[in-house]
Amino acid sequence: MKYFFVLSLFALLLALAYWRARPYIAAARRFLGVFRDAQRLSSDYQATGAPRRPSRAGEKLARCAVCGTWLPASRALALRNSPDPYCSTVCLTAATDARATRRKSAP
Numbered sequence: 270m271k272y273f274f275v276l277s278l279f280a281l282l283l284a285l286a287y288w289r290a291r292p293y294i295a296a297a298r299r300f301l302g303v304f305r306d307a308q309r310l311s312s313d314y315q316a317t318g319a320p321r322r323p324s325r326a327g328e329k330l331a332r333c334a335v336c337g338t339w340l341p342a343s344r345a346l347a348l349r350n351s352p353d354p355y356c357s358t359v360c361l362t363a364a365t366d367a368r369a370t371r372r373k374s375a376p
């Protein structure tokens with residue numbers, strides 16, 4: 270009976286810890302998903318020299334304005350005041366940084 274009590278307490282703690290960590294787990298899973306997509310995109314690119322036809326029919330491809338990676342238009346990131354698509358927040362920030370310095374250096 271004592272074991273049962275300890276076990277249930279342990280299970281409760283575990284559930285609590287999992288509940289607390291849920292946002293982090295979701296974020297980690299999203300991060301891994303992005304990484305996997307990037308890997309797949311680059312392997313597609315290496316295999317054919319051009320992006321493979323998207324599996325979903327009728328989906329347009331967009332080309333990252335910074336690094337030139339092809340990606341489905343639905344996945345592309347875009348700024349509100351710019352039509353250029355970007356593959357990731359890294360490229361998006363690089364573009365905005367370049368823009369900011371250009372604006373700063375302009376007379």
Ligand SMILES: [Zn+2]
Pocket residue numbers: 333334335336337338355356357360
């Ligand atoms: Zn990019």
